[in-house]
Amino acid sequence: MFEPVVSLRSLHVDVPPGKVVTFISDVHLGYGSRERDKKREDMLLPILRACAETSAHLFIVGDLFDLWFDYKSAIPRWHVRTLAALQELREGGLPITYLIGNHDFGHYTYFREELGIEVDRGDVSATINGTRCYISHGDGKAHNDKGYLVLRSILRNRLAQWLYRWIHPDLGISLASRTSHGSRDHTSEKDYGPHDGLRDFALSTIDQGYDLVIMGHRHHASIVQHGAGTYVNLGHWLGDGATYGVFSPEEGFRLIEVFSQHTIA
DSSP states (O other): OOOSOOOEEEEEEOOOTTOEEEEEOOOOBTOSOHHHHHHHHHHHHHHHHHHHHHEEEEEEESOSBSOOBOOSSOOOSSOHHHHHHHHHHHHTTOOEEEEOOSSSOBOOSHIIIIIOOOEESSEEEEEETTEEEEEEOOTTOSTTOHHHHHHHHHHTOHHHHHHHTTSOHHHHHHHHHHHHHHHHHHHHHOOOTTSOHHHHHHHHHHHTTOSEEEEOSSOOOEEEEETTEEEEEOOOSSSTTOEEEEEETTTEEEEEETTTOOBOO
């Protein structure tokens, strides 16, 4: 129950020549003032829309939203443009894999029933044109995350979420938003100690035979070579250094800075 890996689903992704796989994480839509949040969404939408032409698969690697909690007949009112863009991608035939993070874990049925997007509550082992990829948001994998692992088991418990949905959405979403902001601040200020648990987990996973390990959560964009494998942290969108990743079977993995669209690693 309190293990770093909740579950591991296998997935095969075929990428035609000239196409890429796009990876986005830690956008945290909903964080900060509404004005700044809209600007963040303005940066995201062109990237999503471009996926219709450039991508064979889109991976959302957690914390797309700073808060997500949907009820049977209500969802958070903001970011309808992002939801519409995701629906258009699915209607156009683009496969989307959504791994929840430590902020957007409150999914119920909306994404599956309305957008046609299944939500993964654990990690994903994806073979992309022969490249073995381990994909995870990364929460719970720091060395000193035992307390969070206990909290995660409570917050993601289906009975606990069912009971929570009896609270009126206005109150429930407001309470969840406060918890989310506290969790994000805790992550940003967290002392990870002398060793980065996410990196150590990734390198160990490469040693087990994976070619590529992709995570978010750490809010520190980086590409680390380890033996014959590569660990990528996708970074975040909370400041001026917003980044996302693309993988090409021919060219490998690239991290791209949103503002300039230049490869940074």
